[in-house]
Amino acid sequence: MCAAVRVATASNARILSSLKPPPNVVVVGGTSGIGRAIALSVARHCPSADITIIGRNESAANSILSQLGSSPKFLRADVSLLSEIRDVTKKINKVDILILTQGILTMAGRTPTKENIDNKLALHYYGRVLFVQELLPLLRLSSNGSKVLFVLDSVNGNPSKINWNDMALENSYSLSSAAQHATSFTDHVIQYFALQPENRNITFTHALPGFVRTPIIDNLPFWARLPLKCSVAFGLGVSPEDCAELMIYGMFGTEKGYRYVDDKGETVNKKHPIQEDMVTKVWEHTSRMISSN
Ligand SMILES: NC(=O)c1ccc[n+]([C@@H]2O[C@H](COP(=O)([O-])OP(=O)(O)OC[C@H]3O[C@@H](n4cnc5c(N)ncnc54)[C@H](OP(=O)(O)O)[C@@H]3O)[C@@H](O)[C@H]2O)c1
Numbered sequence: 001m002c003a004a005v006r007v008a009t010a011s012n013a014r015i016l017s018s019l020k021p022p023p024n025v026v027v028v029g030g031t032s033g034i035g036r037a038i039a040l041s042v043a044r045h046c047p048s049a050d051i052t053i054i055g056r057n058e059s060a061a062n063s064i065l066s067q068l069g070s071s072p073k074f075l076r077a078d079v080s081l082l083s084e085i086r087d088v089t090k091k092i093n094k095v096d097i098l099i100l101t102q103g104i105l106t107m108a109g110r111t112p113t114k115e116n117i118d119n120k121l122a123l124h125y126y127g128r129v130l131f132v133q134e135l136l137p138l139l140r141l142s143s144n145g146s147k148v149l150f151v152l153d154s155v156n157g158n159p160s161k162i163n164w165n166d167m168a169l170e171n172s173y174s175l176s177s178a179a180q181h182a183t184s185f186t187d188h189v190i191q192y193f194a195l196q197p198e199n200r201n202i203t204f205t206h207a208l209p210g211f212v213r214t215p216i217i218d219n220l221p222f223w224a225r226l227p228l229k230c231s232v233a234f235g236l237g238v239s240p241e242d243c244a245e246l247m248i249y250g251m252f253g254t255e256k257g258y259r260y261v262d263d264k265g266e267t268v269n270k271k272h273p274i275q276e277d278m279v280t281k282v283w284e285h286t287s288r289m290i291s292s293n
Contacts (some may be wrong), residue, residue, distance in 0.1 A: 004264045005242045015252050016045035019144055021255040024050045028131060032153055033214030035101030036064060037244035042070040042097075049106040054079065054088060055102070079201075080113050080122040082130050082293040085109045086207035091133035091148030094144040097251075098135055100288040101151045107224060110173035115293040118169065124152060124182035129189055130290045139202050146202045148193075149251040150186050154260035157184035158272045167285040187260065188274055188282035194257060194258035195279070203254040207247050209265030211237040238263075 029035035030053025052073040055289035077088040104167040111119040161180045190204035250265030260268040
């Protein structure tokens with residue numbers, strides 16, 4: 001374990017074990033990889049935390065539920081669909097910490113869901129914002145101040161690469177534009193949420209996990225998967241467990257408003273500047289998209 005992970009783990013243990021009352025934690029994407037490791041880490045540091053994981057894979061969920069503290073829950077939902085997000089969030093009564101790790105790695109082009117949003121953009125961006133939007137009333141009630149963590153890519157967003165004329169990428173979709181829109185929009189939207197006076201009790205963190213050895217690469221075509229598998233075999237990347245500690249550390253390190261953190265959980269200093277009117281534009285677009293289904 002490297003020094004950064006040791007420091008992060010000790011800090012997470014100190015913070016999580018001292019939270020009174022113990023937190024209600026919702027991990028979307030908690031059935032695998034980084035989300036799963038975050039749920040398990042929270043349970044280890046704070047066995048009385050109330051942990052809910054959300055995903056589709058019931059058997060994966062069942063395999064960790066017994067390790068998720070005193071009142072573990074699994075809520076099944078396809079979170080590429082806004083309608084399912086609306087339904088599943090109605091089943092949540094309390095939340096102090098919301099972790100958003102749902103995602104896929106695919107080389108496929110635009111793949112519309114039945115709600116006509118690209119699947120990847122729905123998972124990596126629009127659906128995540130809808131989770132926050134639906135849970136804001138509960139997050140605002142948290143007695144310890146609440147935390148929202150977006151695990152995606154806090155480093156490479158660049159407003160100059162946003163296609164402002166086709167924000168949903170209905171006509172100009174490419175893998176790089178989809179990645180850029182999801183990451184840049186997340187950079188903008190956490191500023192929007194943090195700027196609302198009603199959300200002053202909530203912090204918003206966008207984190208880059210780095211290269212993490214999770215099953216996310218398993219769905220890639222063979223030729224794309226092979227080099228990644230070889231890199232993993234040669235020891236490249238970090239374990240989901242180490243990544244989880246660094247992500248939680250980054251989240252707790254955001255004391256106010258919003259923050260971008262890197263794969264060590266530290267502040268990203270070199271960000272492309274974001275203009276206020278761009279924040280408004282991204283919010284207006286996002287709000288239209290998430291209310292249209
Ligand atoms: N691993 C990396 O190196 C890396 C690097 C940079 C960024 N990231 C980002 O970090 C996030 C987590 O990645 P990971 O490596 O932990 O991936 P992972 O192990 O494949 O886990 C992805 C999670 O997303 C959930 N998910 C995917 N599609 C879903 C759907 N339609 N409905 C409900 N849940 C769905 C999966 O749950 P079910 O299978 O139960 O549906 C699973 O819990 C992703 O957004 C990824 O883009 C990862």
